[in-house]
Amino acid sequence: MTRLRIRQASPVELAWANARYAEIDFAPSSEADFIAIAEVDGVKAGLGRMAPIDDGHAELGGMFVLPEYRGQSIAAGIVEFLLQRAARTTVFCIPFSHLEHFYRSFGFLPPDESVKIPSPIAEKFAWCKRTYATPVALLHRKA
Numbered sequence: 001m002t003r004l005r006i007r008q009a010s011p012v013e014l015a016w017a018n019a020r021y022a023e024i025d026f027a028p029s030s031e032a033d034f035i036a037i038a039e040v041d042g043v044k045a046g047l048g049r050m051a052p053i054d055d056g057h058a059e060l061g062g063m064f065v066l067p068e069y070r071g072q073s074i075a076a077g078i079v080e081f082l083l084q085r086a087a088r089t090t091v092f093c094i095p096f097s098h099l100e101h102f103y104r105s106f107g108f109l110p111p112d113e114s115v116k117i118p119s120p121i122a123e124k125f126a127w128c129k130r131t132y133a134t135p136v137a138l139l140h141r142k143a
Contacts, residue, residue, distance in 0.1 A: 006081040009035035017047055026062055036081050038074045045069035048078040050086055053118050058086050060093040079106055090143050092121045094128050097135040108139035115140060
């Protein structure tokens, strides 16, 4: 029986996380980010992060499951783990457009005109649109 464990990364694992992100052209994490690591039977299988923006906003991102572990709901477990730590925060995410339905299943929606988008999110969204050949979406989930 496969055992999935999701936990907060230790400070020494930041280099491992950023090496994975470099492999897939994701922006690196900083020490301020809350990084989650998924392990299957004690082996690192995936990761994700919650990056603080300000007192009321954060960005969920960096979801990555190693290819050999995909299809086991690991990404969903990482998202749930991270969202539990952001209960009173409005969370934004910038997924690839083909993954929008996945994030909608966690309550994320495209922002309407009433949602103030923090400048770091707007800047990252613009960066993602310029950087990736695959289209991206901007989503949020209210606190």
